[in-house]
Amino acid sequence: DGVGGIVIFGMTEEGRLAADALRDVGIHFTALDNDPDRFVAAAADGYDVMFGNAANLNLFSAIAGYNATAVVVGAPNYQIAKDLTPVVAKDFPNTARCVSLPSVNQRDQFRDLGFRSWLSKT
Numbered sequence: 001d002g003v004g005g006i007v008i009f010g011m012t013e014e015g016r017l018a019a020d021a022l023r024d025v026g027i028h029f030t031a032l033d034n035d036p037d038r039f040v041a042a043a044a045d046g047y048d049v050m051f052g053n054a055a056n057l058n059l060f061s062a063i064a065g066y067n068a069t070a071v072v073v074g075a076p077n078y079q080i081a082k083d084l085t086p087v088v089a090k091d092f093p094n095t096a097r098c099v100s101l102p103s104v105n106q107r108d109q110f111r112d113l114g115f116r117s118w119l120s121k122t
Contacts, residue, residue: 008071
């Protein structure tokens with residue numbers, strides 16, 4: 001399809017919305033979750049999801065290759081974003097990082113890590 005893949009880390013409500021939107025327009029994505037309950041629930045609901053931590057460089061390289069165009073973090077967890085940032089920024093500098101935030105209060109923190117953000121709730 002000519003479009004690099006998207007990695008969705010965290011099959012939260014926001015992660016699932018991103019997956020649904022990407023699937024609807026035919027953009028390839030790979031979904032990961034390191035939470036066993038979310039992983040099982042997403043798989044049971046028909047999502048193609050793998051169990052693992054996107055901050056693991058070997059795993060990220062294996063699933064995203066060097067063609068990933070973006071990483072979407074499904075949960076606005078600053079520590080996850082902070083752990084993921086050096087992995088992606090160093091070895092995948094052209095890969096955008098995105099996160100859905102519940103309020104503008106966290107926007108600066110995530111922007112300082114190089115994340116693009118949008119509000120998930122008003």
